[in-house]
Amino acid sequence: MNxxxxxxxxxxxxxxxxxxxxxxxxxxxxxxxxxxxxxxxxVGLPKTNKKKSRRA
Numbered sequence: 600m601n602x603x604x605x606x607x608x609x610x611x612x613x614x615x616x617x618x619x620x621x622x623x624x625x626x627x628x629x630x631x632x633x634x635x636x637x638x639x640x641x642v643g644l645p646k647t648n649k650k651k652s653r654r655a
Contacts, residue, residue, distance in 0.1 A: 605612060626632070
């Protein structure tokens with residue numbers, strides 16, 4: 600495959616490294632996840648201001 604063929608493709612060409620599969624079910628950064636969940640439980644999500652659309 601040359602550069603011209605790669606540039607004409609619609610889908611990106613991605614090579615997935617199979618050695619990363621060992622991290623699939625491993626809890627990474629568990630302390631940060633626990634802290635974020637605790638903050639969401641106590642504080643909650645921020646309020647969003649939705650603008651009402653005016654209909655003519």
